[in-house]
Amino acid sequence: MGTVGAMAGAARKGRADRMSGKRARRRGILFLLVGPSGAGKTTLLRRLMRMRLGLKRLVSTTTRPPRPGEKDGRDYRFVSDEEFREGIRRGLFAEYAKVHGNLYGTKAGEIDSELAKGRDLIKDIDVQGADALRRRYADAVTIFVLPERPADMAARLRGRGSEDSASFRRRMETARQEIRRAADFDYLVINGELALAAGELRAIVEAERCRTRRRWRSTAWATFRWTS
Ligand code: ADP
Ligand code: 5GP
Numbered sequence: 001m002g003t004v005g006a007m008a009g010a011a012r013k014g015r016a017d018r019m020s021g022k023r024a025r026r027r028g029i030l031f032l033l034v035g036p037s038g039a040g041k042t043t044l045l046r047r048l049m050r051m052r053l054g055l056k057r058l059v060s061t062t063t064r065p066p067r068p069g070e071k072d073g074r075d076y077r078f079v080s081d082e083e084f085r086e087g088i089r090r091g092l093f094a095e096y097a098k099v100h101g102n103l104y105g106t107k108a109g110e111i112d113s114e115l116a117k118g119r120d121l122i123k124d125i126d127v128q129g130a131d132a133l134r135r136r137y138a139d140a141v142t143i144f145v146l147p148e149r150p151a152d153m154a155a156r157l158r159g160r161g162s163e164d165s166a167s168f169r170r171r172m173e174t175a176r177q178e179i180r181r182a183a184d185f186d187y188l189v190i191n192g193e194l195a196l197a198a199g200e201l202r203a204i205v206e207a208e209r210c211r212t213r214r215r216w217r218s219t220a221w222a223t224f225r226w227t228s
Pocket of ligand 2: 035036037060061064095096097099100104105106124125126127128129130
């Protein structure tokens with residue numbers, strides 16, 4: 001539906017809700033956790049999901065092979081190059097990119113249907129993917145994650161033990177480019193002490209949910225008829 005059509009539809013629905021006294025449900029919020037490899041996005045996301053805030057984690061599709069301990073469908077949907085390219089041909093991806101030599105992408109269908117249902121979504125993504133999703137979902141909330149000190153990032157990436165030396169160098173170079181873009185995002189979370197950073201993330205989610213423009217229509221005040 002185009003913007004004008006969507007607005008007319010929303011206005012009709014708003015009128016119908018007022019007449020029936022039913023509160024409107026807001027659209028879901030799309031939270032994007034952005035930052036260089038090794039910043040701690042995955043770790044933070046796992047912590048946040050344990051807080052049971054009612055967020056749904058969006059799982060990316062990738063051609064990268066699973067790391068030990070990673071599960072298909074939970075961490076990523078692991079697919080072959082051929083399957084990924086078929087998805088591109090069929091226009092299934094809201095965005096996709098080649099990162100460190102592998103394809104990563106986010107399917108549009110799930111985002112659109114969950115946001116329409118009012119479900120808040122979260123996903124971790126690299127800078128170029130976040131740029132692409134922001135073009136499509138202008139209301140997305142973007143959170144940039146960084147370790148406290150530059151040396152921590154290299155140490156964490158080494159400590160994870162998942163990269164050979166070529167991949168490590170590639171990730172560090174990409175990180176340098178990405179960190180220059182930090183100021184383009186809505187929030188900055190410094191992932192030094194994990195519990196503190198996770199607490200900040202939680203605060204961001206809760207504050208965004210309290211924004212008047214998102215919350216007002218779903219309150220009893222939006223349909224209340226003042227009599228005097
Ligand atoms: P990303 O998803 O951003 O690439 P990961 O979540 O995989 O990063 O974290 C990279 C490494 O750093 C992992 O080994 C992880 O256990 C570790 N790590 C993440 N956050 C912290 C933290 N706050 N303090 C110490 N180590 C951390
Ligand atoms: P990793 O291989 O370490 O899991 O992820 C490598 C990079 O790909 C990370 O910076 C991660 O944020 C990014 N990434 C994960 N999923 C997606 C996605 O769906 N699209 C894009 N563009 N990047 C992604």
